Each structure stands twice: as C-alpha cells, then as structure tokens.
Amino acid sequence: MSQTYVTGFPRIGEKRELKFALEAYWAGNSDFETVKSVAKTLRERHWNYQKERHIDFISCNDFSLYDTMLDTAVMLGAIPPRFQGIEDKTERYFAMARGDAQRSAMEMTKWFNTNYHYIVPEIHAHMAFKVDISKIVDEYIEAKALGIDPKINLIGPLTFLALCNPVDGSDLFGFFDDVVEAYAKVLHAISSLGENIVIQFDEPLFAKTLEAKFLSLLKIAYERLGTVSRHLKIAVVTYFDRANEAVEILGNCPIWAIGLDFVYGEENLEALLHVNDKMLIAGLIDGRNVWKNNASKTYVLIEKISKTIDADHIILSTSCSLLHVPFSTRFEEKLAPEVKSRLSFALEKLEELEQINTLWEKREKPEISACTQKAPSVKSSGIFYTRSAYATRFALQQKALNLPLFPTTTIGSFPQTKETRAVRNAYKKGEITREQYEASLKESIKECVAIQEELGLDVLVHGEFERNDMVEYFGELLEGFAFSQNGWVQSYGSRCVKPPLLYGNVSRKQPLSVDWTVYAQSLTDKPMKGMLTGPVTILNWSFVRDDIPKSEVAYEVATAIAEEVDELQRHDIKIIQVDEAAFKEGYPLRAEKIKAYEKWAVESFKASVGTAWDQTQIHTHMCYSNFNDIIDTIERMDADVITIETSRSGNKLLKVFQKANYKAQIGPGVYDIHSPRVPSVEEMSEQIKAFLQVLPKEQLWINPDCGLKTRGWSETKAALANMIKAVYLAR
Ligand code: MET
Ligand SMILES: [Zn+2]
Incomplete structure (x- = not known):
C-alpha cells in the first residue's frame, strides 16, 4: 500500500474567513475569542477535507494567525527586545507582525521565489532562546480529538537561521549552536506527546545554491536532531527546486524521510541513489500552479523513481505546501468551461493525489492524455528589435x-x-x-x-x-x-x-x-x-x-x-x-x-x-x-x-x-x-x-x-x- 502526503494546506479559508475574522478583530469590531473560534473551525474543516481524500500524512502547525516564520520565532523565544515588555501573548504576537503605536513591525520579505511574504526574525548576540511549544501542543491535541494522527510541521533550523536578520551585525553562523539546541528542546518536548510522531522540517533553503558552510552545518544539525528521541520520525522536506547536495548528506543522517520536489526539480532523480534507507516523500502534484495534473506524466515519473527506490519506500506528495494555490475551483461560476476544466486548486489537488495513488497501487498506467492546447503561433527565436545603439x-x-x-x-x-x-x-x-x-x-x-x-x-x-x-x-x-x-x-x-x-x-x-x-x-x-x-x-x-x-x-x-x-x-x-x-x-x-x-x-x-x-x-x-x-x-x-x-x-x-x-x-x-x-x-x-x-x-x-x-x-x-x-x- 503506498501512502499520500500533503506538505501543507492553505489556512486563510475557502471564503477567506480567517482574513475577515482577523481584520474585524484588529479594527476593534470583534474579540480574540471569535478569531480563535474561526481558526479552530477552519483547521477542523481543512483536516476533514484531507481525511476525506484519505491523505495519510496530514499536517498540524501549518496553520498560523499571521505567518509560520513568526510562529517559529515565537516558538524559539526569539522575541526582539522592543516587544519583550508586552505581557499579553496575543497582543505581542500581532505587535511583532504589524507594529503598534510605539513599535515598528518586524520586516517582511518574500518566501523564496514565491509571492508569499514571511516575517523576518530578528536576532542579536546574547539572545536567550526560550522554547514554547504551546501552539503546537494545542493543534496536535485538536487534531487527535478528530481522529487524525497529524504530522507536525516546523520550519527547519537551517532555513530558519538563513532567513534571520542579525540586527546587531553579528555573524549568522554564530547562532547555529543555540538555534539547534533550541530545536532539540522543541523535539524533546514534543516527544512526550506520543509515539512515532512525524516531524516535518521544511527546508526549502536546500533547493538554493548553497554555501559549503551551510552543507556542513546541515549535517551537524540533523545528526543532532535525529537522535533527540526514538519516538520521533524526522522528515526533512525540500521544495521549489532540486536539492541534490543536501540529499547526499541527509541520506546518512539519522532521519526517517527526505522530501524532494520533482515538479520544479526533476534533477532530484539523480539524487535518489543517496536517499539510502530513508523514505522518499516524492513531490509530484504541483503545489504552486493551478493547472490539472497530467496523470500519465506523473505515473511515468513514479516509475522512474521506483527504479532506484523500493516501492514501499515511496510516499506520494504535493510538490510543496498548497498555501500557494487558491482553495477550490468549485466556487467559480463565471469561468469559461474550457478554462475551468483545466484548473485544479488545493481541494482538487487532494483528489489528484488520491487518484494517482490509486493508479500506482494498482500499477495501472493511465493513457497519455491528448494535448488540447494549440501550439503557440510565435517562436522565441529571432526577436523583433530594430533600435540603434544607445x-x-x-x-x-x-x-x-x-x-x-x-x-x-x-x-x-x-x-x-x-x-x-x-x-x-x-x-x-x-x-x-x-x-x-x-x-x-x-x-x-x-x-x-x-x-x-x-x-x-x-x-x-x-x-x-x-x-x-x-x-x-x-x-x-x-x-x-x-x-x-x-x-x-x-x-x-x-x-x-x-x-x-x-x-x-x-x-x-x-x-x-x-x-x-x-x-x-x-x-x-x-x-x-x-x-x-x-x-x-x-x-x-x-x-x-x-x-x-x-x-x-x-x-x-x-x-x-x-x-x-x-x-x-x-x-x-x-x-x-x-x-x-x-x-x-x-x-x-x-x-x-x-x-x-x-x-x-x-x-x-x-x-x-x-x-x-x-x-x-x-x-x-x-x-x-x-x-x-x-x-x-x-x-x-x-x-x-x-x-x-x-x-x-x-x-x-x-x-x-x-x-x-x-x-x-x-x-x-x-x-x-x-x-x-x-x-x-x-x-x-x-x-x-x-x-x-x-x-x-x-x-x-x-x-x-x-x-x-x-x-x-x-x-x-x-x-x-x-x-x-x-x-x-x-x-
Ligand atoms: C510596483 S511598481 C509600480 C509601477 C506603476 N507604474 C505605478 O506607478 O504604480
Ligand atoms: Zn515600483
């Protein structure tokens, strides 16, 4: 039996419920209890959607009231000094995100090559990391109560570190030991929640061309984190491009699984030899574009993967979190059928994942779907440009x-x-x-x-x-x-x-x-x-x-x-x-x-x-x-x-x-x-x-x-x- 995995799910809500709840609260027109209850309803709904599609690995902690990088900073206690005086946790969280009368907000920038913006954590020398996993525990228990055994999503330590801003100019790498130790504490605390909990470390950093220094640190980090507890199963998930260099190292770390994006990094096929005995989370359903999946193409890709990786070690997955696509096409009433029939948003992608899994399980190769698109009329060779020299x-x-x-x-x-x-x-x-x-x-x-x-x-x-x-x-x-x-x-x-x-x-x-x-x-x-x-x-x-x-x-x-x-x-x-x-x-x-x-x-x-x-x-x-x-x-x-x-x-x-x-x-x-x-x-x-x-x-x-x-x-x-x-x- 092969299994399915969803890297992460959009949280804003199919009718942008979270947006409206937050904005009403910020404007003083409603209270935080209402925000909390809307958030809870959304999480529950989103989990159920995934459950209905028989997704085996469903995330918790992919939810956020503002941003998951900000959540990570809070989890690690990386609170910039100007916010430390704010007693109330909720007030402090939104002050960090949006600023308040006395304090400027934390900076925001684009998440890799997407249009999603995250909050840039501010760190400085002598910062005392102080771990707080209450958000994770709450969501984990919530999911459990619904009969879901969730994996826990965390931004990986290397990606987190690389995206931090050392505001006092100190060397980023100087924080490495403290950050890894803080993550170790997080894992230790989580391990008391149950047996065999899957931890997903998001490490899109590994899809970039990396400095050698990062590669050596990645080895140290995962050797340490992989041994914190026998009860945890660590999955290091990369996306947005190939991650070949990291795979060579991760394949020898004490972790459970490696996640690779085969949609935006087909070159990952060449890294498969180094996956060794780990599970492979194969990113196959495009998590950042809106077109229907080509099942026959995906099937061929899985066949290729299975030449190197044993079938029982392959988990079929989205290429990245579905955060980057809209919710569902079912609300589209005005799109021309020829357009709508080609679209697949988050909910439809869950279906696609289930379908491809069923086909693969039965080893039933889909017919090559006929290409409905006309070839474009213009070719990019020889552009029209007749301007003289400057x-x-x-x-x-x-x-x-x-x-x-x-x-x-x-x-x-x-x-x-x-x-x-x-x-x-x-x-x-x-x-x-x-x-x-x-x-x-x-x-x-x-x-x-x-x-x-x-x-x-x-x-x-x-x-x-x-x-x-x-x-x-x-x-x-x-x-x-x-x-x-x-x-x-x-x-x-x-x-x-x-x-x-x-x-x-x-x-x-x-x-x-x-x-x-x-x-x-x-x-x-x-x-x-x-x-x-x-x-x-x-x-x-x-x-x-x-x-x-x-x-x-x-x-x-x-x-x-x-x-x-x-x-x-x-x-x-x-x-x-x-x-x-x-x-x-x-x-x-x-x-x-x-x-x-x-x-x-x-x-x-x-x-x-x-x-x-x-x-x-x-x-x-x-x-x-x-x-x-x-x-x-x-x-x-x-x-x-x-x-x-x-x-x-x-x-x-x-x-x-x-x-x-x-x-x-x-x-x-x-x-x-x-x-x-x-x-x-x-x-x-x-x-x-x-x-x-x-x-x-x-x-x-x-x-x-x-x-x-x-x-x-x-x-x-x-x-x-x-x-x-x-x-x-x-x-
Ligand atoms: C984000 S660049 C904006 C350019 C545009 N012409 C404007 O002035 O609004
Ligand atoms: Zn501009």
Whole structure:
C-alpha cells in the first residue's frame, strides 16, 4: 500500500474567513475569542477535507494567525527586545507582525521565489532562546480529538537561521549552536506527546545554491536532531527546486524521510541513489500552479523513481505546501468551461493525489492524455528589435524632447482615492455607463495633469486611475487571460491576491492604454509618458500555463505590448515606460538556471519595446535596491532610462551602475513612497548631491522611488513640491 502526503494546506479559508475574522478583530469590531473560534473551525474543516481524500500524512502547525516564520520565532523565544515588555501573548504576537503605536513591525520579505511574504526574525548576540511549544501542543491535541494522527510541521533550523536578520551585525553562523539546541528542546518536548510522531522540517533553503558552510552545518544539525528521541520520525522536506547536495548528506543522517520536489526539480532523480534507507516523500502534484495534473506524466515519473527506490519506500506528495494555490475551483461560476476544466486548486489537488495513488497501487498506467492546447503561433527565436545603439538614440531623443538637466518625473500612478475606486467598481458592476465612467476618469486625469503642471514636473503621466492593479488591468484587455472569482492566495498576514490565469495564446485585440494617454497628452505641452507593464512582470504575477515553455508565453505577451508601444508612438507619445517591477523576483533559486531565465526575460523585455523608434524614449522601472548581481542583465535590456528604488539605500546602489560603466540614464528614487512622511528640500538636496558623487549629471533623472497610488494627495503634493525645489537648487 503506498501512502499520500500533503506538505501543507492553505489556512486563510475557502471564503477567506480567517482574513475577515482577523481584520474585524484588529479594527476593534470583534474579540480574540471569535478569531480563535474561526481558526479552530477552519483547521477542523481543512483536516476533514484531507481525511476525506484519505491523505495519510496530514499536517498540524501549518496553520498560523499571521505567518509560520513568526510562529517559529515565537516558538524559539526569539522575541526582539522592543516587544519583550508586552505581557499579553496575543497582543505581542500581532505587535511583532504589524507594529503598534510605539513599535515598528518586524520586516517582511518574500518566501523564496514565491509571492508569499514571511516575517523576518530578528536576532542579536546574547539572545536567550526560550522554547514554547504551546501552539503546537494545542493543534496536535485538536487534531487527535478528530481522529487524525497529524504530522507536525516546523520550519527547519537551517532555513530558519538563513532567513534571520542579525540586527546587531553579528555573524549568522554564530547562532547555529543555540538555534539547534533550541530545536532539540522543541523535539524533546514534543516527544512526550506520543509515539512515532512525524516531524516535518521544511527546508526549502536546500533547493538554493548553497554555501559549503551551510552543507556542513546541515549535517551537524540533523545528526543532532535525529537522535533527540526514538519516538520521533524526522522528515526533512525540500521544495521549489532540486536539492541534490543536501540529499547526499541527509541520506546518512539519522532521519526517517527526505522530501524532494520533482515538479520544479526533476534533477532530484539523480539524487535518489543517496536517499539510502530513508523514505522518499516524492513531490509530484504541483503545489504552486493551478493547472490539472497530467496523470500519465506523473505515473511515468513514479516509475522512474521506483527504479532506484523500493516501492514501499515511496510516499506520494504535493510538490510543496498548497498555501500557494487558491482553495477550490468549485466556487467559480463565471469561468469559461474550457478554462475551468483545466484548473485544479488545493481541494482538487487532494483528489489528484488520491487518484494517482490509486493508479500506482494498482500499477495501472493511465493513457497519455491528448494535448488540447494549440501550439503557440510565435517562436522565441529571432526577436523583433530594430533600435540603434544607445548613443544614436540619445541624440535623437534629446532633440525631440528638449528636457532640462535633471528631468523630473513620477513612476506612473497618482493617489487612488476612495472615489476613484468607487467609480471603477460601479462601472465594473454595470451601475454606471461607459460614457459616465469615461467622463469621470477624464476628470481625474485632467486634475492630475493640472497638478503636475502646477508642480512643475517635466515629464507627466496620466495617473493610472483606470487600473486596479498593474497586471490585472492588462490581463483583462488581452486575449488569453481569465479571472477567477475566488482564486485568492495568501500574500502576507490577512492579505490575499488573486493572480490572473494566463491560460491561452495571448494577443492584443484592442488598444490597452492609448485613449487615456492621448487624452492626457492633449491637455499639456509637456511630454506625456505612456505607462505599460512589461512581459516578465505580467508572467511573474500570474498563474502561467505550463503546457508550453515560459519563454514562449513571455514572447507572446511581449508582442502584444510591442503593438501598444507602436500605436502610442504613432499617436505622438514620445516617452513610454514599460514597468518590470517583478523582474528580479522571478530569478531562479539555482545558479545554473539563472542564465536561461535572464535570456527569456531580457529578450521578452526587448521584444516588448522592439517596435519603438530611436527617437521614442523607453523607460523601465524596477522596485529594487540590489542590482549587484544583475547589472549586466539590466544593461542588456537596453532601456533609455531606468527608474529604481534607491531612497533607502543612499548612493550605495548607484556605485554598482558606476562600476559597470552603465551608459544610459538612471532615475534613482529620491524619496521613499512607502511612508506618508514628507521629506524636506534639504534631505532631497543631500540625496541629489550623493547621486552626483557617483554619476555624471547628464545621466540623472529625479523621481520618487515607486508609484504613488497608495499615498494621499496632500503628502504627495508636498513631497513632489519639495523634490522639485531640490532640483531647481541643483540645476
Ligand atoms: C510596483 S511598481 C509600480 C509601477 C506603476 N507604474 C505605478 O506607478 O504604480
Ligand atoms: Zn515600483
């Protein structure tokens, strides 16, 4: 009998119950008892769903009221000093997650190459770890009471350590012994709960290209943790890519099982020899994309695995936690059948796991399913890109635009007020007519243009009031995208996103932004910048079809954008910005896979602007501050101007551009838009001076560091006015 295993389950609830319960509590509209009871109901429901599908290994402690990294920090007693004075555990927990009147929240960042954000634990020298497993015990007992014998999910010690932020600058590795000992205490305490308890250590860190030091520590850690108690069965589970180096070590550690992802790391097949006598938890059902599993392909994969691993040592599993996919397709009433029939969310994936297990048990190989998808029409070889060298373009653009020294601009969006959103929603719901909607949008654009003229900005924007989201907006207008009603995925805390479903061949059947941009240009003599989202960002923030290579999908999206670029310039729009906000987050975890990513990412960006004439100035924008490793790639994108987020990193970042002898223009953000604070003229003057120490003045643009849509109007006007004063002083 083979067995099934689910790495982890989404916790927000099929109707986002946890979100609403938490937000009501935070807003003071309900009490914590209500949150607790909603959470309990959800856990129970989620366990039962898994039980109904006869999943053999069901997790507890994959649940969290905010984030499991934060839970781990709490479990280990890694409480930053500023929160230690808060007596009440619940109050303290949410203060760490969200900050309170006196204390800033802990930092948050992306979990590996996903769009889930975890809380970054803060550690410092002489920190006394103090173990508290009460959350685990509660959930374990709760599951037991329901007749479930759960495994216990814990973030593995190496992944935990690697993601910690030593706030006092101390050496991360210096904490290793303390962290492992704290985990040993956790295991010791858990072992008193029962016999043969399975502990799942999540170690996605092992799917990255690792420093040798980590590999040697991993051996020490699991040799120690594997011997804490005979009553525990330790499973070390990796995901998101191959983990070959770690397997070579884990195969000789005193643990029970090793988990490998064969969906995003098929190279793990080569590591199987080193699994030795351990159980293999084989990640086969894609835990982070939404398409139906191809059972015949999976079956073949299991056959391959079984050549090295005895069948009774193979456990069939999801490739990672199902946290990264929406709950169920059963709430989708509006999706076209051809789209819906191809989807599989968390609940459906449980079914798929059960099915493949049944087939495998009976050694019943499924028929090869016929491919229903048409082959894409465009090939990624030989992209369309006819722009001349930068120097030639620069001269032509100078002439066409005649901009002053330190041209000023913004990143695109202006404050989205309640009214703006209300109008958009009313139009979406059919409560107002197209004419009414357009009239209202034009009003907003007109005001926005007037404000920018009054402020004295050099390159204006229309304000992006028609966009709810920079990817969704384009997806809705392009062919090949669909939108679910309830396809929510947790992004951080109580927040969820609903990524577009890029299911088919992408094409542009209508203009995307031309009308708004042309209207905005008609209101001013200053250049109006056209605003588009780039292909890499569109892909990285969508669920992308997996029946053809990503590079081909990206090229289709790029072709559609390139048509829009061409139409904009034919309407006399002289500057076009193609945002690649998510360029960097799409980077693979494995060094050897980076080249291939960069190739399709750069090529598709270039293809998306390849129609631009030399005198049309192409901007791009990225919200990052670390370009060290990717500067050559940025250069190859060949944009005329790149605006970036520097405001929080001084001119350190610009030095990277200087060192690379970067020739095109750069707009380093002079102020941080993530806070309502209005920086003074002096502050921004200082920033500009710092920039000038590194880059020649001809290369500099001055702008905020990202879009202004989350800001209010008053702070926006004040900050931009100060920015422009600082620029006048510099000129
Ligand atoms: C996350 S990057 C945002 C870019 C977009 N043009 C904006 O200003 O909102
Ligand atoms: Zn940005």
